[in-house]
Amino acid sequence: MAVDAGNLVTEQLIECMNFAAVKHKNQRRKDPDKTPYINHPIGVAYILMKEGGVTDVQVLQGALLHDTVEDTETTFEEIEELFGSEVRGIVAEVTDDKTLPKMERKRLQVVNAPKKSHKAKLVKLADKLYNLRDLERATPEGWTAERVTEYFRWATQVIEGLRGTNQVLENKLDELFKARGILPET
Numbered sequence: 001m002a003v004d005a006g007n008l009v010t011e012q013l014i015e016c017m018n019f020a021a022v023k024h025k026n027q028r029r030k031d032p033d034k035t036p037y038i039n040h041p042i043g044v045a046y047i048l049m050k051e052g053g054v055t056d057v058q059v060l061q062g063a064l065l066h067d068t069v070e071d072t073e074t075t076f077e078e079i080e081e082l083f084g085s086e087v088r089g090i091v092a093e094v095t096d097d098k099t100l101p102k103m104e105r106k107r108l109q110v111v112n113a114p115k116k117s118h119k120a121k122l123v124k125l126a127d128k129l130y131n132l133r134d135l136e137r138a139t140p141e142g143w144t145a146e147r148v149t150e151y152f153r154w155a156t157q158v159i160e161g162l163r164g165t166n167q168v169l170e171n172k173l174d175e176l177f178k179a180r181g182i183l184p185e186t
């Protein structure tokens with residue numbers, strides 16, 4: 001029986017969701033409710049699809065897997081073997097090198113944002129939108145108001161390098177920045 005294209009996409013997405021759920025199973029977000037970490041990658045894929053209008057399955061797979069290598073024992077080889085080289089490439093582009101000092105990692109995100117592929121930029125836009133909304137919703141444990149503001153300011157710098165990728169997502173990010181007084185009202 002021929003594989004139906006719709007079924008194949010569904011299978012690819014469910015495979016990624018299941019893989020990410022298993023990999024992140026012991027992780028929680030930093031909010032006071034200690035939300036299961038898997039809510040984040042699923043939420044990033046959801047933003048891309050529902051708000052960004054993104055239907056590219058590899059971008060959605062990249063979103064679902066985007067923190068597996070950075071935050072769990074997952075390797076890029078594993079991602080490539082299971083999901084192919086294009087998905088591996090997207091995940092690699094959005095993975096920070098956790099062996100670097102935090103300040104350097106944050107600096108590199110700003111410097112490298114404009115050099116990313118279109119697909120990786122989409123994932124990064126949705127990732128930041130999710131995290132900034134999360135900060136509006138609840139303050140991570142131990143974070144001061146200054147740290148939250150600092151995250152918003154740093155995020156504006158990263159987003160500068162991602163512009164021209166998805167107008168809807170960029171507009172939604174700008175609304176958040178304006179509400180914080182970080183971007184001038186237009």
Ligand SMILES: Nc1nc2c(ncn2[C@@H]2O[C@H](COP(=O)(O)OP(=O)(O)O)[C@@H](OP(=O)(O)OP(=O)(O)O)[C@H]2O)c(=O)[nH]1
Nearest residue numbers: 028029030031040067096102127128131132134135140151
């Ligand atoms: N807003 C928010 N963020 C949380 C929460 N739980 C975990 N995070 C994660 O925390 C990271 C931001 O915290 P930082 O202290 O600035 O960075 P770090 O964890 O990478 O050192 C983000 O990681 P990241 O995915 O690497 O993103 P980014 O730092 O590259 O944006 C975000 O996904 C939460 O409850 N709320």
